Amino acid sequence: MKMITMKDSQSNKKLSILHIVVSCVIILACSAWSERVIGAEVLTIKSNISTVQMGHSIQVTAHLELKPGVSLRNYLLLPYVNNRRWGSQERTDKNGNATFLLPLPNPGDEHIQVMGVKAEPHNWMGISDMDLLVVGNLMPTKGGVRSNEIDIKVLRRQMPKLPNDGHLYCIQYENWFGKSSWNTAEAVPLIGFYDSHNEDVIRQHILWFVDTGINSIMLDWSNHLWGDTSWNQRGEGARTIISNTTFFLGVLAKMRDEGIDVPKVILMSGLSNGPPATMNALNEELDWIYKNYILNPRFKGLFQIYDGKPLMIVLDTGIIGNKKGTTESAFRVPFFKETLALSKSKLDAFRAAQGPVNDTHFTIRFMSSQNQLTEHNQLGYWSWMDGQINPLVTYYNGKPEAITVTPSFFGAEGWTAHDAYGRLGGTTYIETFKDALKYRPRVIFLHQFNEFTGQSKGHGYGKNKDCFLDEYNVELSDDIEPVSLTAEGYRGDKGGWGFYYLNLTHALINIFRGDPKGTTILAVQAPKISRDYIKLKWSYIGVPPKSYSLSIDNIIVHKNLKKAKYEISAKDLTMGVHTLTIKANGVSTHYALSEKEFDVPTESSIPVSVSQSLYIKN
Numbered sequence: 001m002k003m004i005t006m007k008d009s010q011s012n013k014k015l016s017i018l019h020i021v022v023s024c025v026i027i028l029a030c031s032a033w034s035e036r037v038i039g040a041e042v043l044t045i046k047s048n049i050s051t052v053q054m055g056h057s058i059q060v061t062a063h064l065e066l067k068p069g070v071s072l073r074n075y076l077l078l079p080y081v082n083n084r085r086w087g088s089q090e091r092t093d094k095n096g097n098a099t100f101l102l103p104l105p106n107p108g109d110e111h112i113q114v115m116g117v118k119a120e121p122h123n124w125m126g127i128s129d130m131d132l133l134v135v136g137n138l139m140p141t142k143g144g145v146r147s148n149e150i151d152i153k154v155l156r157r158q159m160p161k162l163p164n165d166g167h168l169y170c171i172q173y174e175n176w177f178g179k180s181s182w183n184t185a186e187a188v189p190l191i192g193f194y195d196s197h198n199e200d201v202i203r204q205h206i207l208w209f210v211d212t213g214i215n216s217i218m219l220d221w222s223n224h225l226w227g228d229t230s231w232n233q234r235g236e237g238a239r240t241i242i243s244n245t246t247f248f249l250g251v252l253a254k255m256r257d258e259g260i261d262v263p264k265v266i267l268m269s270g271l272s273n274g275p276p277a278t279m280n281a282l283n284e285e286l287d288w289i290y291k292n293y294i295l296n297p298r299f300k301g302l303f304q305i306y307d308g309k310p311l312m313i314v315l316d317t318g319i320i321g322n323k324k325g326t327t328e329s330a331f332r333v334p335f336f337k338e339t340l341a342l343s344k345s346k347l348d349a350f351r352a353a354q355g356p357v358n359d360t361h362f363t364i365r366f367m368s369s370q371n372q373l374t375e376h377n378q379l380g381y382w383s384w385m386d387g388q389i390n391p392l393v394t395y396y397n398g399k400p401e402a403i404t405v406t407p408s409f410f411g412a413e414g415w416t417a418h419d420a421y422g423r424l425g426g427t428t429y430i431e432t433f434k435d436a437l438k439y440r441p442r443v444i445f446l447h448q449f450n451e452f453t454g455q456s457k458g459h460g461y462g463k464n465k466d467c468f469l470d471e472y473n474v475e476l477s478d479d480i481e482p483v484s485l486t487a488e489g490y491r492g493d494k495g496g497w498g499f500y501y502l503n504l505t506h507a508l509i510n511i512f513r514g515d516p517k518g519t520t521i522l523a524v525q526a527p528k529i530s531r532d533y534i535k536l537k538w539s540y541i542g543v544p545p546k547s548y549s550l551s552i553d554n555i556i557v558h559k560n561l562k563k564a565k566y567e568i569s570a571k572d573l574t575m576g577v578h579t580l581t582i583k584a585n586g587v588s589t590h591y592a593l594s595e596k597e598f599d600v601p602t603e604s605s606i607p608v609s610v611s612q613s614l615y616i617k618n
Contacts (some may be wrong), residue, residue: 041066043077043147045114050150053157055207057103057190057597060087064096075145076119076126077132079192083109085135087202088188088484089126090482091119099486101190101498101596107156113167116145124488125193130179135192135201147165159207159260160214167440168304169509170216170266171209171480172384172448175202175244176237185452186477187496188487196244202251205449208482209263211598212502213509214446216304217263219245222270222315224278231284249299256302262291264304267293268367272318275341279321279354286312290361312362316382318342320351321366322379327351332373333412335461335469340370365402373412383449385478387411389421393439400441405432405508406448407501408478414460415472423497425612426504426523426593427539433508434541444512446505450481456490480505485595498595502573506599507591511542517605518543520587527580529570534614537565537581538559545608546586552614553578559585573616584608 012533014127042065047058055371062077077098079087090098104110131137163169182193182436186336194201209217224238225231249265256262267289271282294310303310318340319325327347331337340347357364368376369384377383377394382402386392387409394402411419421428430568436444442535454470454477461467481497507521520542528535536550548561550568557568588605 005057005143019411034468041116041145043114043116043145045112045147045149045150047112047152049152051155054103054107055103055105055157055204055211056100058152059596060102060112060114060150061102061352062092062098062100064092064098064116064145066096072563074119075116078115078117078144080113080115080139083111083139085111085132085137085139085192087135087192088190088487089133089192090484090487092116095198101482101484102207103190103204103482104152104154104202105207107154110152110154111149112147112152113139113399114147115139116147117143117557123494124490125182126488130182130193133182133193134179135194136198141488146532150535159210160213161262162210162263163213163509163513164215165513166442167512168216168306168443169214169398169446169512170218170443171214171263171446172220173205173217174220174450175248176220176241177450177452179238179276181453184454184471184490186454186471186473186489186491187452187483187493188489188490189450189452190482190484190498199247199251202248203255205481206252206255206260206262208502208598210260212506213513214505215263216266218266218268218313218445219248220268221245222268222273225270225281225285227275228277228281229261230278230281231288233281233532237524245293245487249293249302252302262302265302266304266313268313271316271366272320272340273315274339276318276320276350277348282314283358286358286362288454294361301310306363309359309361309363312364313491314357314364314366315368316350316366317368317374319346319366319368319374319381320354321345321357322381323351324379325351325376329374329376330368333370334413335467336370336374336410338461370412382443382445384445385409387419389428390435391432393435396442400439402437402439402443402445404445404447405429405436405437406446407480407504408476409447410469414467414469415454415461415476416466416468420476422475424523424525425538425610426500427525427537429501429504429508429540430521430523432538433512437512438539440512446480448478448480450479451477452479453595463581471507479526482598499598500593500595503591503593503599507589507593508541510601515542515590517590517601519589519591520545520584520608521589521591521593521611522584522608523581524580524582524612524613525616532570534568534570535565536567536580536582537553538565538610540584540608542589543587545584549581549583551581554581570616573614573618578614578616579611580614581609581611 086102087102090555094099107238177196317336327344366381366383371377371383371392372388377392383404393400408423474493474496480501482499485498486495522540549559550557589608590601
């Protein structure tokens with residue numbers, strides 16, 4: 001046993017004091033660390049899968065923890081793929097959660113991270129910094145809350161061959177997007193707000209088109225020759241669209257080189273959809289396109305050949321390109337009269353002074369719109385979009401040549417007029433497509449993939465500035481591109497249609513082509529609820545159902561309805577949310593029409609039914 005001396009006692013005393021000091025430091029440090037962890041901003045993400053095929057999507061869920069008392073709704077989450085912005089911006093819900101549906105177009109290893117930033121009050125986009133919103137930009141080196149990283153492997157796959165059955169399934173496509181293009185978007189694309197000069201954006205769009213069976217793309221050049229007498233007068237807008245188109249064709253050529261059967265391209269110039277240009281300016285433009293695009297060896301084989309030559313479409317609402325045209329017919333559409341910006345006498349005189357279009361290098365087709373009023377189809381004009389549920393067919397040499405189908409449409413007075421048709425749960429798209437099935441024209445225009453802009457509040461057309469064109473809100477808009485199910489739109493919508501309309505397009509094209517499995521597609525309008533009654537209406541396309549069944553909360557209300565509409569008493573339902581289901585009897589489908597992912601048609605048959613929420617007030 002060791003004996004304790006005076007010296008040892010003093011040493012032990014010093015040691016004890018040191019232990020106390022160190023312990024206090026550790027306790028204080030732990031206390032500070034604990035407080036920092038409890039009060040920290042912690043963002044975590046996870047994915048539903050770790051491997052996905054090229055062009056398909058993953059579902060990423062995010063959870064944000066903040067200091068007590070801080071509102072989660074004050075935060076906006078921004079996803080990044082390989083350190084670059086990609087995907088819709090999303091606000092967290094009241095529990096700090098958000099979901100991203102991220103399409104991944106490039107094979108290889110993808111590293112995904114999400115950054116949270118404080119949102120701006122009363123800003124529907126969440127923030128005003130477009131460098132943070134527009135996809136493709138690098139993640140900032142500092143600022144914001146950073147999540148963990150997750151790794152996803154994207155597998156290259158064999159893409160399907162495009163239809164080659166003598167019909168053009170042509171998507172109307174805009175490629176003029178930039179940082180300032182998104183101020184009035186009715187919804188947020190799943191890709192996020194994009195620039196048309198982004199290769200990943202174009203690649204993802206093309207992969208969707210190939211999967212859907214879209215074999216032709218019409219690029220919109222219609223707004224870039226207004227009032228010009230020469231192609232050399234083209235301004236900044238025209239230079240931008242040329243640059244974006246050249247870039248688009250370059251991406252298309254690269255994908256072709258990968259062995260992908262890419263859609264063919266059609267350009268749509270504009271002669272008159274604003275102040276009319278001269279035929280001389282149009283002919284000079286056609287010559288420039290021929291020399292710079294058609295003869296470019298890099299772009300060989302990318303343009304749509306039609307009747308032996310590349311097809312060129314000319315938008316001409318003032319019907320300048322046809323001597324039989326009359327200004328009176330164009331002026332039946334009020335916003336045509338306003339945008340053409342010339343009086344009747346001056347427009348008639350302008351038409352008379354124009355020479356013919358030069359069709360040496362191109363097959364030329366003219367296009368108008370609202371043909372149900374103008375009757376321009378009787379002069380061979382195709383249509384950008386008609387304003388009635390039965391779109392008009394344009395004939396050529398006595399045969400049906402072109403029709404335009406659409407998920408919704410406006411009439412002569414725009415989206416908010418009484419004769420406009422909203423999306424109506426997909427029924428509008430189905431009803432317009434029935435005429436494509438009936439007449440089977442050579443060209444089916446799918447109106448349209450991506451416009452995402454319109455007139456802002458108080459800046460519409462017309463005397464009262466209340467004629468809204470292009471896009472209005474989620475219901476009153478005609479874009480097909482997949483959009484977020486939860487991100488806010490310009491006019492207050494909380495989310496959009498997801499993949500639904502792209503999947504519906506896929507199913508409609510396959511039905512037109514004679515789906516060998518036999519399938520039925522059903523769409524149901526949102527119920528119209530009054531104090532006493534609930535009015536229901538739906539549409540089908542494909543194999544006719546034998547009857548329909550109606551159930552509410554899994555209780556059958558009627559099991560042998562013969563018509564595609566029904567009316568039930570609202571007094572029989574309790575206040576609150578109910579589930580309404582319409583089922584088509586005696587038929588099946590191979591298309592789930594998912595909102596959350598691109599449908600791959602099922603091998604086995606599945607029931608044809610649609611369920612909707614039904615909210616009954618007291």
